[in-house]
Amino acid sequence: MRSVELHQMNRGECVVLRGVEKNILMVDCGEPACGVSGLMKRYAAVTARGLLLTHWHEDGLLALDRILRVNPDYFHRIYLPASPCDKRGRPLMLEFALFAHVFQEEREGVFDLNTAVLRLFPVLSGKVGAGRITALQADRSFRFDGVEYDVLWPAEKAFPFTDLFSSAVENMNVCLSSPFLPGAAQEFLKLKEEFCAAYTACCRTLPMEQTSVDRMTEFYNRIEKMIPRLRALPPAQDIKEILGRPTTQAAYAFECRAASVIFHNRRKSEASTDDILMTGAAEPESMDAVSSRLYGGYYILKAPRHGAAGAWSHIFGEISAAHILIIHGNNREQEEIAGEYIDLPGIRHCTDSTGCPWLQSSGCSCNRMSCCYDLPRPGLTIKCLFCQGPEAVAPSATEGVSKHNLPERIAVGACRPHGPACKILVISSTGARSCLCDGKPANINWM
Known part of the structure; x- marks a missing residue:
């Protein structure tokens, strides 16, 4: 790895690993302060460009949409987060997204947060080809610039969904399970299972196969045609009420973050400047789940979720890091940066001082x-x-x-x-x- 670049963001995060082989791996793709055109221009001359989305978030999806509209071939390889399954083997986030897509009337197209997890595989395969797309989950690996990187999270099976979120999905399934409902209800539940099975199968192939993507698209299109009938069902209002609850929406947002891709380099022998821990938007519970697989120290630690106080994990105080990356957007209200980062011995690299408790109290940089x-x-x-x-x-x-x-x-x-x-x-x-x-x-x- 030749260097690391943190982009000052309006929204989201963007960290670019630059390789000695004149290639890049862009980890997340938010809305940079320089604009998408400036981001694309900066890396136009590199020989190979990869993109790794750590989690489903609107900021990154909208920026990706703009990039692909300008140049569908901009990324030579794309890594996307897989949708994990609970202990029964059910991908609850996918099921929730399908319910939201069908029963919520206000949508923003393919790159909407709920729709994206359902449609991004087919959309991107149509733009860049299925062979360039890989789904990432725990125990997978990928290679960049001669270095092997191991994916630590999310777990493929037995993902620890919260009880609140699991109950919300289960209650929506129960709403459509009555045998006295019109046949559209049972047909949707069957198609939902088939879509989820096709999606899961799509994630298992490395890289993706077009036949698996096509099968997933087939079930999605059949569900799409049923939407008018499904919204006319008696339980439709009950499902909308469940989806509209602030607690349900907060639970889904939490699961999206908790299922964020966490990865680090595979250390062959001793520590080196290639040692990097990328955390995406991981929640503290996710860091606890992977703690046994972490190294005792890293050259670079990327603070999860803009360095927000709510994403601070005690794990960061137990491992050493020479450098800490904090990408803090400056164009919306952000959670305050965790003050605990100030106590760590590493050098902090911040894209913006908004929400920095040290700066507010001392008036100067925490690195001096x-x-x-x-x-x-x-x-x-x-x-x-x-x-x-x-x-x-x-x-x-x-x-x-x-x-x-x-x-x-x-x-x-x-x-x-x-x-x-x-x-x-x-x-x-x-x-x-x-x-x-x-x-x-x-x-x-x-x-």
Whole structure:
């Protein structure tokens, strides 16, 4: 891995792993501050582009839609999260999405949150080909830039759905199970089972096979034709009421996050700068589930869900990480960043200071907290080597980056650390910048 780039986002997250073989793996695809066109242009010259969606979220789906509208061939390989099954083998998230698609009247097309999990496989196979698409779940692996990556989560079977969510799906099934209802009810339940079976079979093939995608599409289209009859059934209003409950919607959103793909590199021998733990939007319960498979330390830890306090896991305090990535969107209300990250010894790389408790209380970056007494007058030490100017940065970290995006000099009093550059860049709407999260011109002069 040559470098890592964090994109400053309006919404969502986007982390790009750049390989030494001039290829990239884009992990999630939110709405970057530079716009989708700027994102596409930045990586237009690379030889191979991969996309890995860690979870079903509207931000990433809408950005992906815009990219594929401009260039359907932009991504050479796409990894999507598989839909996990409970201990009975039922993919409850799929069932919920089908109920929502059929009985909720307000929809936003293929890339709507509920519809996407049902339609994205066929849509993408039509654009890029089924052979380029792989579903990811626990115990799967993939290769990027000569490194093998192991998927730790979500579990394929016995996924720990919450009781609230399981009950909501079960109650909607019960609404249609009466033998006294018109035949459309039983027909839908049968087609739902066949669709879910076809979807699960689609996820098992590596990569996907077009025949499996076609079979899934067939059942989906048959359900689509039944929608007017299904909405006229007596229990339709009861199902809409279940779907419309705030508790039900919150439970589904939680399951989407809890089923987020968690992966790390396969360590062959000793620790290295390839050691990276990517957490998507994982909930603390998901981190607990994979804790036994984690390494004792990583070079890079990506904080889940924008570094939000609600996504903080005690696991992060038990493993070490030299660098912590926090991608915090700046165009909507966000949950406050977990203050516990400040106590970790690693360097924090933030795309935006919104919601940062340290900045709000101290007025400066959390990466400048120690004093250097070797200078004529004591001054704060800036830990990130990228801040030390072009002469302190390894060439591989700045390749393709304009000199106008590099700092020419440091604030008075900063001392120069020793060692290689971290090769972690934050890409803002105006270009690459360092990991300092306060972004005050008085601290660093940009040329």
